[in-house]
Amino acid sequence: MFRWLRRAYQIVFLGFFLFLLLVTTAGLIRGYDVQWLLEFDPLVAVTTALASHTLYGALLWSLVLIVPTLILGRFFCSWMCPMGVLHHALGFLARKRRPPDRARQNAPRPSHKIKYLVLAVMLGLAAAGSTQIGLLDPIASTWRGLATSVMPALGNLAFGMYQGERHFQWGTLITLVFFGALALNFVYPRFYCRVLCPLGALLGLLSRFSLFRITRRQEICKGCKFCGADCQGAADPQGTVRATECMVCLNCIEGCPRGGLSYRFLPPLRFSTTKIDLVRRKWLGAGVAGVVAVPLMRASDGVEPRPNPARIRPPGSLEEDGFLGKCLKCGACMKVCPTGGLQPALNEAGLEGFWSPILIPRIGYCEASCTLCGQVCPTGAIEKLTVAQKVGEMPARPPVRIGSAFFDKGRCLPWGYQTECIVCEEVCPTSPKAIYFKMETVTARDSAQKTLKMPFVDLDYCTGCGICETRCPIVDRAGIRVSAANESRTPRSSISLTGGKI
Amino acid sequence: MTTDGRPNPYECGPVQGNHTAPPPDYSGMDRRGALRVGVTTAMAVGSVALGFALRDRGSHKNTRALPTIKDHRADKPAGATDMAIVRGSDPATNVRKAIEALGGMGRFVRHGERVVVKPNIGWNRLPEQAANTNPDVVAEVVRLVVAAGAGKVWMTDASVNTPEQCFARSGIEKAAKAAGATVVRPDASAFREVNVSGKLLRTGDVLFPFIEADRVINIPIVKQHGLSLASMALKNWYGVLGGQRVKLHQNIHLSIIDLAAMVKPTLTILDATRILLANGPTGGSLADVKQLDTVAAGTDEVALDAFGATLLGLNPNDVGFIVEGMKAGLGTPQWHNLKTVELGG
Numbered sequence: 078m079f080r081w082l083r084r085a086y087q088i089v090f091l092g093f094f095l096f097l098l099l100v101t102t103a104g105l106i107r108g109y110d111v112q113w114l115l116e117f118d119p120l121v122a123v124t125t126a127l128a129s130h131t132l133y134g135a136l137l138w139s140l141v142l143i144v145p146t147l148i149l150g151r152f153f154c155s156w157m158c159p160m161g162v163l164h165h166a167l168g169f170l171a172r173k174r175r176p177p178d179r180a181r182q183n184a185p186r187p188s189h190k191i192k193y194l195v196l197a198v199m200l201g202l203a204a205a206g207s208t209q210i211g212l213l214d215p216i217a218s219t220w221r222g223l224a225t226s227v228m229p230a231l232g233n234l235a236f237g238m239y240q241g242e243r244h245f246q247w248g249t250l251i252t253l254v255f256f257g258a259l260a261l262n263f264v265y266p267r268f269y270c271r272v273l274c275p276l277g278a279l280l281g282l283l284s285r286f287s288l289f290r291i292t293r294r295q296e297i298c299k300g301c302k303f304c305g306a307d308c309q310g311a312a313d314p315q316g317t318v319r320a321t322e323c324m325v326c327l328n329c330i331e332g333c334p335r336g337g338l339s340y341r342f343l344p345p346l347r348f349s350t351t352k353i354d355l356v357r358r359k360w361l362g363a364g365v366a367g368v369v370a371v372p373l374m375r376a377s378d379g380v381e382p383r384p385n386p387a388r389i390r391p392p393g394s395l396e397e398d399g400f401l402g403k404c405l406k407c408g409a410c411m412k413v414c415p416t417g418g419l420q421p422a423l424n425e426a427g428l429e430g431f432w433s434p435i436l437i438p439r440i441g442y443c444e445a446s447c448t449l450c451g452q453v454c455p456t457g458a459i460e461k462l463t464v465a466q467k468v469g470e471m472p473a474r475p476p477v478r479i480g481s482a483f484f485d486k487g488r489c490l491p492w493g494y495q496t497e498c499i500v501c502e503e504v505c506p507t508s509p510k511a512i513y514f515k516m517e518t519v520t521a522r523d524s525a526q527k528t529l530k531m532p533f534v535d536l537d538y539c540t541g542c543g544i545c546e547t548r549c550p551i552v553d554r555a556g557i558r559v560s561a562a563n564e565s566r567t568p569r570s571s572i573s574l575t576g577g578k579i
Numbered sequence: 580m581t582t583d584g585r586p587n588p589y590e591c592g593p594v595q596g597n598h599t600a601p602p603p604d605y606s607g608m609d610r611r612g613a614l615r616v617g618v619t620t621a622m623a624v625g626s627v628a629l630g631f632a633l634r635d636r637g638s639h640k641n642t643r644a645l646p647t648i649k650d651h652r653a654d655k656p657a658g659a660t661d662m663a664i665v666r667g668s669d670p671a672t673n674v675r676k677a678i679e680a681l682g683g684m685g686r687f688v689r690h691g692e693r694v695v696v697k698p699n700i701g702w703n704r705l706p707e708q709a710a711n712t713n714p715d716v717v718a719e720v721v722r723l724v725v726a727a728g729a730g731k732v733w734m735t736d737a738s739v740n741t742p743e744q745c746f747a748r749s750g751i752e753k754a755a756k757a758a759g760a761t762v763v764r765p766d767a768s769a770f771r772e773v774n775v776s777g778k779l780l781r782t783g784d785v786l787f788p789f790i791e792a793d794r795v796i797n798i799p800i801v802k803q804h805g806l807s808l809a810s811m812a813l814k815n816w817y818g819v820l821g822g823q824r825v826k827l828h829q830n831i832h833l834s835i836i837d838l839a840a841m842v843k844p845t846l847t848i849l850d851a852t853r854i855l856l857a858n859g860p861t862g863g864s865l866a867d868v869k870q871l872d873t874v875a876a877g878t879d880e881v882a883l884d885a886f887g888a889t890l891l892g893l894n895p896n897d898v899g900f901i902v903e904g905m906k907a908g909l910g911t912p913q914w915h916n917l918k919t920v921e922l923g924g
Contacts (some may be wrong), residue, residue, distance in 0.1 A: 508863030
């Protein structure tokens with residue numbers, strides 16, 4: 078009975094997750110808080126707060142999970158986690174047939190301690206200012222996997238009827254990691270959850286204090302081990318129950334043929350253990366490794382002082398330091414971007430910024446009156462903007478700039494080939510247009526004089542939206558391209574004196 | 580036996596053991612053997628046949644017959660009005676009066692016919708920014724077409740900005756739906772390849788309603804344009820195309836004429852409720868918008884564009900596609916010489 082109640086909850090939460098994912102697209106999004114489940118994630122709250130020294134308002138939802146976890150234990154993993162449901166289902170398919178074999182699959186192993194080290198490394202990274210939790214956090218990973226790999230594949234098969242064709246650069250990597258994690262269930266059920274999941278580790282730590290615990294009545298037990306046959310957390314219900322590993326799936330209670338197990342309020346302490354069996358030195362070592370990794374990563378060529386021109390951040394993004402402290406790489410902004418231009422970075426933002434969002438204007442531009450990426454960002458790495466803020470009103474209120482456009486005169490049709498074009502000027506959304514032309518008389522190959530409209534960029538008006546690059550008729554590398562220079566999120570990027578700041 | 584009585588190792592003794600088995604029969608085939616031969620032969624023949632069937636005969640892709648868009652023009656009743664210009668504060672009333680002056684929608688749409696209306700929904704802009712056709716004008720045209728007994732009314736355009744946002748923020752999708760139109764968004768699946776057979780353009784991907792409809796109604800807005808000077812009725816046919824239409828700008832005037840010669844609409848309603856005087860065709864600033872409260876309707880796109888050009892302060896003879904349109908026989912820029920009715924204002 079408990080089991081069916083749990084399954085009902087799992088299906089409801091997965092359905093809810095999928096619904097929020099589905100409506101995260103320009104045509105369907107309303108005022109929903111589409112990142113609601115991610116905002117429940119205390120690990121996101123803890124790491125982003127550590128890294129940025131502020132807690133983004135919506136992440137207060139995570140308190141709603143911390144408090145019941147302190148009381149009930151690590152129930153989240155078996156009742157709410159969308160990735161947990163998928164792993165639960167696959168683990169069920171991959172399990173062995175005979176209950177004793179299954180009990181052996183579900184035995185505690187030393188490797189299950191790895192997740193605590195993963196957590197310590199992640200917290201160390203965050204303490205030093207780099208949020209990398211999204212790479213392994215189950216909700217962020219599931220978001221990213223579905224949003225940039227599974228949904229685009231399904232949508233493209235359906236002729237783009239859902240949200241138009243979508244392509245994500247090196248999405249194959251995301252696919253491999255996402256499905257690779259799922260495939261680990263064939264090693265043994267819930268491999269990822271038991272060995273790697275840092276959120277599970279954090280909730281496990283909180284569960285050390287839990288008031289409700291599984292207990293086994295030793296006077297009834299005949300040692301059949303049926304209770305361990307489907308134990309999700311490998312919590313050893315046939316021995317001393319491990320409170321930190323128990324996911325409160327309640328399979329052990331249903332599995333016991335003699336009714337010897339129960340989930341009880343304040344059972345005697347000797348029936349369960351809260352030991353993780355990691356000496357302090359290992360905790361510290363992992364944490365320090367995380368802290369030290371950040372200056373090491375930043376000493377490499379990734380971010381400063383040689384910013385990559387392709388590191389074009391979504392409009393409203395914080396300065397790079399703050400951005401890397403908050404961005405989870407969950408892919409919500411990439412999913413909602415109406416043109417599909419927001420893409421997971423590879424090396425454009427350094428190793429630290431791997432899979433963080435950048436705009437690739439050749440794929441899609443930044444729609445002038447759209448502020449959806451900031452609306453769906455769960456951590457405030459991209460701030461919420463109003464259309465008026467984003468568009469600005471020159472010269473009093475400058476617009477939000479994400480970069481600026483530069484002509485490649487050898488590839489531009491009027492400049493390089495004396496051919497009429499001016500598509501960039503036509504599509505330029507600012508008013509007055511950032512791209513303007515002057516009439517120039519040129520000499521064609523046959524010595525004929527020809528008067529052409531030659532395009533120029535006015536940096537005061539250019540917002541770097543990139544529609545000129547998207548629409549440029551030079552099909553592969555455009556004749557006008559946007560680079561991140563002159564983005565308005567930091568005065569350091571400014572290239573003109575007009576901003577007033579040096 | 581050898582002479583010394585020992586066995587000769589090279590001599591064959593009596594056969595041991597298996598001597599009762601019958602010798603193999605090589606003379607014929609049993610049933611299983613026949614089956615195997617049959618299967619092997621079938622696979623051999625099949626693979627050869629499949630290989631030849633799939634053989635690449637070289638790329639002669641353009642040999643397949645592509646559809647052509649038919650001529651949608653309606654017969655002109657004797658003495659009918661060619662063009663109507665109506666001024667008034669309500670755009671819908673202006674449309675209604677203009678169509679009445681031309682002889683009513685019944686002149687253009689017959690009972691049960693399938694009609695596509697083509698406003699300009701190119702940009703992610705609000706109605707007051709005058710980058711897209713006025714939604715009230717579009718809705719009124721749809722209502723008149725429905726009232727004329729049309730079997731189906733499609734409303735579509737291939738936007739330049741993100742289609743769902745253009746369709747929503749222009750207000751046109753909602754207004755057209757409420758008036759009874761089926762909205763076709765320019766998804767990849769909505770385009771079919773057709774023969775353009777123009778001077779520059781051979782083939783193109785066109786929104787399917789233009790191939791399937793019996794009648795086509797063009798509802799452009801009057802705007803300034805950086806390259807072609809103006810965007811009105813003839814230029815509006817860029818919006819039937821998908822694919823790499825940005826290439827057309829290399830010879831914008833002739834491309835416009837190629838597309839206009841391909842579509843040949845039944846009726847054109849020129850929306851000059853608000854016109855965009857600068858920073859076109861995208862606009863954005865209300866300072867560039869001028870409210871004229873005018874709607875013109877007619878069957879001659881060149882004449883309507885010549886009239887529209889005067890609203891923008893242009894001389895029609897300076898506008899390349901108007902001159903080329905006249906040369907190509909699509910109409911006359913001398914709209915004063917047509918049978919024209921002017922009402923209001």
